Amino acid sequence: MKIKPFELSSSYHQSMYQYEFSVFTLVNDQDQYEKLLNSFNKAGFNETNSEFCYLDNRDKNAYDGYSGLNKAIHISKGQYIILIHQDVRLEFDNINDLRQKIQEIQAKDNNWAVLGNAGGNNDLGEKFIRISDSANKNLSLGQIPAKVLSLDENFILLKSSSQITFSNDMNGYHFYGTDICQQAVFKGYSCYVIDFHLLHLSSGNKDQSYIDGKKRLIQNYQTKLSPRFLRTTTCRLFLSGSRLFNLLFNQKDLLFILRKTKIYKLLGRKQ
Template sequence: MEYDSLDVIEIDSIVSDKLFSMCTLVSNKDEYKLLLDSAKNAGFNNENTEFMYIDNTLNNKYDAYDGLNQCLNKANAKYVILVHQDVEFKFDNIEVLISKIKEMDEVDPKWAILGNTGYDINNINTQYTRITDPGQLDVHNGPFPAKVSCPDENIMIVKNELNLMFSKNIGHYHLYGADLSMQAYIQGYNTYVIDFHILHRSGGYPNKSFYDTKEKMIKQYQKALEIKFFRTPCSPIFLSSFRILNKIMNSKVVYSMKKRLDQLRFNKKSTMNEQ
């Protein structure tokens, strides 16, 4: 198909030759080198993986949300591995990861994000973990795969075709895994912890910036998920998280009442302005 002299590419013909894009925020070059060396030993190479990093070695030019959004936007591979610089692929290799992804495709084709630790999506007391980090050696707390609310950010495998992005108005270095999982959940996709064992050479500890970020996240999603009416060009829509309430409020009777009440309020406001 020709369109004069324009270079037109059919979207379905754009295929990456890499399976993984490995993306990292880098503030310590020595730690990043350890990550890359371990990735190479685990079978990640230039044939199957593109390696991308955000350079924060001189200063924190980019926070996690902005920096990793650049990675998600530019990554060309089928799966994006967002990984901390202080991680090492010391135990499981690329073949194990590929097998776990194939397993997930069978268990739940609507998976979006895979991690190595998180809490059960329906039980906030149940945690699933597969990791070695300070104070925890070879933790295998399953069964796996396990559907979770969100993963720890030390490593996240994201299905690139879903075009997920982090929120642009939260910022900093905390809770971005929760944010991305919420974005996926709203679109009907799921987050899982899988049996993929790596070494994370530090632990996470809440500090003031963590709680500041938590407050920003609460405010954002509180506004996004609040109960409300939308008026589309074709029909009004009432949205809430309650199925029965949605059914009632989206009935023609309620719409009619809502329309009349809004008109009365509008007429009253117009009369007061005229006075």
């Protein structure tokens, strides 16, 4: 039988999606989750425009914020993927508000991949937040929308076509919002805090698991961002975040000396 290929077009991705939104939640409290679903329904989300799926942690922590939510992303049938805490309520803004905010970002930067309601960038003195929680009512902090490098995990929205996922070599329930923003940036996408107002019943907990998660994130990215020499099939390269080092160690004569003396093995990342 003759093979009949099809041409990839911009409309192909649109035809792939059965829903506008896929809503995924890590659940260890059924009552909390039911209240989340009720609030979504009141806000205009239903089984026609959205699919709802929970990752069952009621008996044990079978799914975490990295590998667990990656599984959810891979089975998603929605044009947009919402990853949301079970103790969030859509008390203020609704589905049309969210659609409007997505359209605003799309018009501003069609290269976006990740949206959220709270986060920060490389300005260590500034945060961007739009939320009501146990500590703050109707909080709006910073000029929003804002381009960011990290997002809080209470509400994260992904553009499915970007195919962004969490790190495969991380685990836990903290900092996965930071991780997925970094993964998006590595792949050439951008991330934003948007003015989507919701209620989060918790304001967060910096317990030992939070401290351990922060340490794991730092150690993980220490490896990912480390300078390295590498060999392609056509040339030799040095990659780093330093413009000076890139200019220095990518000089042909110096690369030759480093290769012959094997000094490069002391300077760059080992596989």
